[in-house]
Amino acid sequence: MASTLPGAGSRPEQTLALNMRLLAHHELQGFGGIGEGMGMQITRDQRRVLWLAHESAPKNFTAVDVTDPRSPKVVVQTELPHAKVRSNSLDIVGDTMIVAYQTREVGMKPAGFDIFDIGTPEAPRLVSHFDASGPHSRGVHAVWFVDGEFVHMAGGAADFTPTHPADDQFYRIVDVRNPSRPVEAGRWWYPGTRVGDSAPPPQRMEPKFDLGFRAHNTNVFPERPDRAYIGYIDGGAVILDIADKANPKLVTIWRYSPPFNGFCHTVLPLFDRGLLIVSDECVRDDGGDWPKLVRVVDARMETNLVPIATFPLAPYNTFAHRGGRSGAHNLHENLPVPASWRSDRIILGTFFNQGVRAYDISDPYQPREAAYFVPGAPKMSPAGAVQLNDVYVDDRRIVYTVDRFIGGLYILEMTI
Amino acid sequence: MQAGSLGAGADPLASRLPVTVITGFLGSGKTTLLSRLLRHPDMNRAAVIINEFGEVGIDHELVEASSEQMTLLSNGCLCCTVRTDLQETLRELFVKRRSGEVIDFDRVFLETSGLADPAPVLHSLASDGLLGAQYRLNGVVTLVDAVNGMGSLDTMPEAAKQAALADRLVVTKTDIADAAVIEALEARLRAMNPYALISRAVDGMLDPDTLREITPASVKAMTQDPNRWLAGAGAELAPGERASYLGQRLARKNGVHDAAIHSFCLWFDAPFTWDALTASLQVLTALRGPDLLRVKGIVNVEGEPGPVVIHGVQHIFHPPMKLERWHDADRRSRIVFIVRNIPRASIESLFGAVGTLGASTGGP
DSSP states (O other): SSSOOTTOOOOTTTEEEEEEEEEEEEEGGGGOEEEEEEEHHHHHEEEEEEEEEESSTEEEEEEEOSTTTTSSSEEEEEEEEEEEEOOEEEEEEEEEEEEEESSSSOOOSSEEEEEESSSSSTTTTEEEEEEEEEEEEEEEEEEOOOOSSEEEEEEOTTTTOOOSGGOOEEEEEOSSSSSSEEEEEEEEEOOOOTTTTTSSSOOOOGGGGGGOEEEEEEETTTOOTTEEEEBBBBOEEEEEOOOOOSSSSEEEEEEEESOOOOOOOEEEEEEEGTTTEEEOOOSTTTTOOOOOOOEEEESTTTTHHHEEEOOOOOOOOHTTSSSSSSOOOOBBBOSSSSBBOOOEEEEEEOBEEEEEEEEEESSSTTTTEEEEEOOOOOTTTTTTTTTEEEEETTTOEEEEEEEESOOOOOEEEEOO | OOOOTTTOOOTTTTSSSSEEEEETTTTTTTHHHHHHHHHHGGGTTTEEEEOOOOOOOOOGEEEEEOSSSSSEHHHHHHHHHHHEOHHHHHHHHHHHHTSSSSSOOEEEEEEEOOTOHHHHHHHHHHOOHHHHHHHEEEEEEEETTTHHHHHHHHOOHHHHHHHTTTTEEEHHHHHHHHOHHHHHHHHHHHHHHHTTTEEESSTOOGEEEEEESSOSSSSHHHOOHHHHHTTTOOOOSSSHHHHHHHHHHHHHHHHHTTTTEEEEEEEEESOOOOHHHHHHHHHHHHHHHGGGGEEEEEOOOOSSSSSSSEEEEEEEEEEOOOOOSSSSOOOEEEEEEEESSSHHHHHHHHHHHHHHHHHHHHHO
C-alpha cells in the first residue's frame, strides 16, 4: 500500500475521528471564537450550564445549557465594554464565576477579573471587580478558581514593573472569601523579572521564540493545598510551596526551552501516580514552532523533575500545513469540582488544527493515542482549518471543545 | 468528590477497531458474499481487505476513487488488497486512517484465502502488540458450501479447522442443495462446534448487521452478557456431556466421523488462583497446543471483583480481560474447548492435577 488514495488525502475540510463521536455542534450565534475558559455549573434546578469565555471582543462570555448534550441551547451571551479587552478565561464554583480581563495594551481598563453571581444563569449579576491594571500591566490572562475561596491567576499589577515588557503577568493569589471585597493574598514572580530584583533577568529565548517569562496556568488542587503548579511560558514548569500564601516559596523550576521552542502552558499533577503532565502552547502558524508537545514527567521527587515520555505526535505531513496553528495547547485539568471528569489514565488536550485528542497513559513511559476528533474546517474559518483551543470533560464523560476563531462548540462522546 | 474516578482508563474492547475474519473453503461463496457486502449501504466506514480486486468484480460506477491497492466505493466502503503481509497491511491502513489519507473506517473485514488456516491471522491479532493496540478480533465467520461442504469436511483438514474456529457459520448455496443434505451438514457443523451461530445465505445475501458485535463492543457490554460471547448459538453451557454427546450422536446418525474435532464446556466450582490458572493453561498449550483449536472462558479468579475472560487459539492466548463485576449470581468458572483428538477427560484431569499442585505447594 505504497500509494495514497487519490481524492482522499488529508484536507482541512475533512473530519477525522477515532473513538469519538460528534453529538452536537453549536456556532454560538455567530460568535464562535472561544478562548481558554470553560466551566460547568450544575444549577439549583439541576440544569447543566457550560460557561465559555470568548477569545476576543466583542463578546465576553456565553452560557450554553448542555443538560441534553445532543441539543445545546444558548442561555446568555454578554458583551465586553470595548474592543481592546478580552476575557479568555473563567472558572466556576457553585454559583460564583470568575471572569478574567486582559487588555491589548498596558495601562488600559478593565484589566483584572470580575466576580459574578450566576445563580440565575439567564441574568448573571456582577458582584465586584478586582483591578489588576497598571502602567505596565495588561491585566489577567488566566484564572484558576476551584475552592470558592482563592483565585490563583496569571496577572499584572499596578506596582509591578517588569524588567522586560513581555514579563508583566506573574502568579497572584486573591482572597475572594468576601466576594464583594477581593484582596490580594500573595504573589510570586520569576526571579529577575521585576525591576529591583537581586537576581539578573533570565536568559531569553532567541527572538523568534521569545514570548516572555509570564505565568499561564496556575493550578492548585485540594490534594496538595500547599502547592501551586504553574506553566511559566518560557520559564518552563514551576512548582511553588504556598503553605503560607503571603510568602510563596520556590520548590523547583524545570526549564526545557531551549533546546525546545518555549511556551510552557499547563502543569497538571497526577498525585496518586507521582506524575506531572506538562503541555506547551503552539503559537505559530504553519508548523513554525513544531514540535509543540505534551510531556509526561516523573515528579516523585519534586525537586528533580525527570521527563519520561511525550505524547505521540500527530503526523506532521497531515497537519503542519493544514492551516493555522498545529500543536499542543490546553488540557482537561481534572478540575476538583463535581461537574468535572477526573482521570489519571486518560488525558485529553486540544491541539489546534490537530483537533481534540485523548491519550492513555496507563503506562506512563508509553502514552498511547486513544481517541481523537478533528472537525472539518469551520465555515469561513480564517485559519482555513479548525483551531481547537480548549477542552472540558464533564462527569458524564461528555467532551466539550471549542474553536479559537469561529467554529464554536463541539460536543463529543468518547467511546473508549 | 462525586466526580469520575481518577483511575478510569480505556476500555480494551471499545478503544480498538473490530476485525471480522471471513474464511471458508474454496468455492464456499466468499467472493459472492464479499461482493454483496461491499455494495451494502450499511458498509459505509468499513474497510474490507481482500485477496484480489479481480475476484470481487467491482463495477466502475461504484468506484469513488482508487489507487493500485485501494478502492473507495460510493457507499463509503474502503476496499483494499493484501500485497505484503497482513500485519503490514493492517498497520498501514491504521496509519493512513490517522493521517486522513483514507476514510476513518470503524471496522475491518478480512478475507482469508480459501486454503488458509485462519489461526495465524488470529495469532497476529493476539500477539502483535502494535497491531493489538489498534485492532481487536470481533469474530471468525466461516462459510460452508451446502453442495460441496460435506466433501470438503471429509477430505480437507483445513476446512474442518475453519469450521471449528468459527464464531458464526454461514451455510451458502442452500438454494441449490438438497434439503436433507443441508440438514445433515448443519447437524455435522453443530456437532463440531455447537457454540457458533449457524445462518444461511443465498447468493451472498447476508445482512452485515449480523456480523456486528460478535464480540461485544465494550467491556460494559461484555459484562452484561458474557455467555452470548461464549456461546453465540445459545448452546448448552451446562455441565455434563450434553453438547458433545448430542453432537456425537447426531454425527453418528448422519454417518460421519468428526469425533476428532469436538467441543465441550468445563465448569469449575472453586475459584482459581492466578498461578493455578496460568499454570494450567501453560501446561495445556505446551502439551496439546496444536489441537487446542479454540478456548473461550469466563473464569473466577481469587481476588478479582469480576470474572476474567480468557481466549486462546491453539498455543496463543489473548491477554486476559478483567470484567468489573459478575453478570449473575453464578460465580463458577466456565471454559469452552473446541479441540482435536483430545478427550475431555484428559483436560479435566490436567486442570485437576495442576490445581492440586497449586494447593499442595501452598500458593498465596
